[in-house]
Amino acid sequence: xxxxxxxxxxxxxxxxxxxxxxxxxxxxxxxxxxxxxxxxxxxxxxxxxxxxxxxxxxxxxxxxxxxxxxxxxxxxxxxxxxxxxxxxxxxxxxxxxxxxxxxxxxxxxxxxxxxxxxxxxxxxxxxxxxxxxxxxxxxxxxxxx
Amino acid sequence: xxxxxxxxxxxxxxxxxxxxxxxxxxxxxxxxxxxxxxxxxxxxxxxxxxxxxxxxxxxxxxxxxxxxxxxxxxxxxxxxxxxxxxxxxxxxxxxxxxxxxxxxxxxxxxxxxxxxxxxxxxxxxxxxxxxxxxxxxxxxxxxxx
DNA sequence: ATCATAAATGCAACAGGGTTGCAAATATTA
DNA sequence: TAATATTTGCAACCCTGTTGCATTTATGAT
Numbered sequence: 249x250x251x252x253x254x255x256x257x258x259x260x261x262x263x264x265x266x267x268x269x270x271x272x273x274x275x276x277x278x279x280x281x282x283x284x285x286x287x288x289x290x291x292x293x294x295x296x297x298x299x300x301x302x303x304x305x306x307x308x309x310x311x312x313x314x315x316x317x318x319x320x321x322x323x324x325x326x327x328x329x330x331x332x333x334x335x336x337x338x339x340x341x342x343x344x345x346x347x348x349x350x351x352x353x354x355x356x357x358x359x360x361x362x363x364x365x366x367x368x369x370x371x372x373x374x375x376x377x378x379x380x381x382x383x384x385x386x387x388x389x390x391x392x393x
Numbered sequence: 394x395x396x397x398x399x400x401x402x403x404x405x406x407x408x409x410x411x412x413x414x415x416x417x418x419x420x421x422x423x424x425x426x427x428x429x430x431x432x433x434x435x436x437x438x439x440x441x442x443x444x445x446x447x448x449x450x451x452x453x454x455x456x457x458x459x460x461x462x463x464x465x466x467x468x469x470x471x472x473x474x475x476x477x478x479x480x481x482x483x484x485x486x487x488x489x490x491x492x493x494x495x496x497x498x499x500x501x502x503x504x505x506x507x508x509x510x511x512x513x514x515x516x517x518x519x520x521x522x523x524x525x526x527x528x529x530x531x532x533x534x535x536x537x538x
Numbered sequence: 539a540t541c542a543t544a545a546a547t548g549c550a551a552c553a554g555g556g557t558t559g560c561a562a563a564t565a566t567t568a
Numbered sequence: 569t570a571a572t573a574t575t576t577g578c579a580a581c582c583c584t585g586t587t588g589c590a591t592t593t594a595t596g597a598t
Contacts, residue, residue: 268594270546289584303548308585310546326529328473328555328584343526349535356528362505364528373533381488382525383501383509384471388518390494413565415575434555448577453556455575473555473584 256281256336265317272302276310277319286323286331286344286353324382327351345374401426401481410462417447421455422464431468431476431489431498469527472496490519 258277262269279295280287289307296302311332314320321338323331325346331353342358356364364379403422407414424440425432434452441447456477459465466483468476470491476498487503501509509524 268545270594272547304584305549305586306547321523322471323525323527324469324471324473325527326467326469326475328469328475330471330473330584341524341526343528345528345530345532347532347535348529349531349538352532360505360507364526374528374530375536376528376530378466378529379486380468380525380527380529381486381509382468382470382527383488383490383519383521384493384523384525385490385519385521386494387490387492387497390492391520393494413574415565417576449555450557450578451576475555 256334261319261336265314265319267313267317272306273310275299275302276307276314280320280332280334281337283333285355286333288329288331290329292332323353325351325353326378347374348377401479406464406481410459410464412458412462417451418455420444420447421452421459425465425477425479426482428478430500431478433474433476435474437477468498470496470498471523492519493522 256277258274258281259269261277262273267273275296276292279292283291289304289311292307292311293302293304296307311320315322315332318335320332321335321341323333323344325331326348329351333355338355340358343356343364344353345356346353401422403419403426404414406422407418412418420441421437424437428436434449434456437452437456438447438449441452456465459477460467463480465477466480466486468478468489470476471493474496478500483500485503488501488509489498490501491498
């Protein structure tokens with residue numbers, strides 16, 4: 249029985265997705281695998297730059313390919329900044345809690361929507377302003393193109 | 394029994410929220426009330442400009458005050474563009490379906506998350522890439538400030 | 539190993555959403 | 569109607585994310 253972190257190991261992940269084994273991709277995977285919250289591009293750049301700089305365009309392109317291959321999941325926020333988490337470590341899909349002031353995002357256990365409501369009906373540390381459920385994909389028209 | 398559109402009527406909405414009755418606010422409310430999908434700021438500006446131009450800063454500020462007062466609900470998208478819907482016309486909170494190509498957003502009936510899964514497990518016109526559940530608000534630390 | 543080809547990366551410049559400071563215009567209250 | 573507080577417009581700006589093109593790096597066949 250492998251742990252989620254082993255299953256997500258960089259070179260296997262890239263091989264399974266049919267992506268070439270570049271040092272850039274491995275570095276970004278390494279950061280995502282060891283993150284304990286979903287990361288933004290600026291979070292990733294900051295971590296990369298501690299060791300060796302990487303161009304932001306490269307980061308965007310790598311994340312874009314990871315997203316297409318289903319390696320990572322993208323989470324939009326109110327502030328227009330997307331965050332990313334490893335799909336294999338964060339299964340199944342689960343709610344995220346986001347503070348609109350300090351912009352901290354944390355993962356919740358994978359429960360149903362009505363359970364989310366129940367959870368926050370009780371007195372809690374977190375004051376909810378808004379709950380969003382978004383289903384993103386391709387509409388019928390755009391699938392044909 | 395009033396219809397949702399009557400309940401949302403502009404001058405009452407502003408009065409209840411304690412906001413002054415400016416023509417700008419009424420124009421934006423009018424557009425939101427008559428929208429059949431959640432609108433982005435550029436959607437709103439485009440509609441406004443057909444009649445008489447309004448500065449985009451004003452639109453952002455008005456939407457921001459509406460959001461603080463709970464008059465409208467904000468829905469983030471993968472593309473970093475927020476969309477807005479009248480809270481009183483769109484109760485309770487419900488999922489949104491968003492096409493990542495044409496960027497069309499539509500409202501779904503207010504069902505639970507597991508029902509959403511069931512709905513899309515069956516053959517469907519819409520191909521799901523990603524489901525996001527986000528709870529936005531204030532964490533304990535930021536509530537104190 | 540080495541070479542040719544395809545893919546990945548860096549750089550500069552750009553596009554668009556959203557924000558801030560300040561001056562001018564408008565609404566509210568007395 | 570005048571005084572004050574609020575709202576609006578304008579210019580300039582910040583940040584996220586994208587595009588085109590030149591350069592570098594990985595891959596696959598010889």
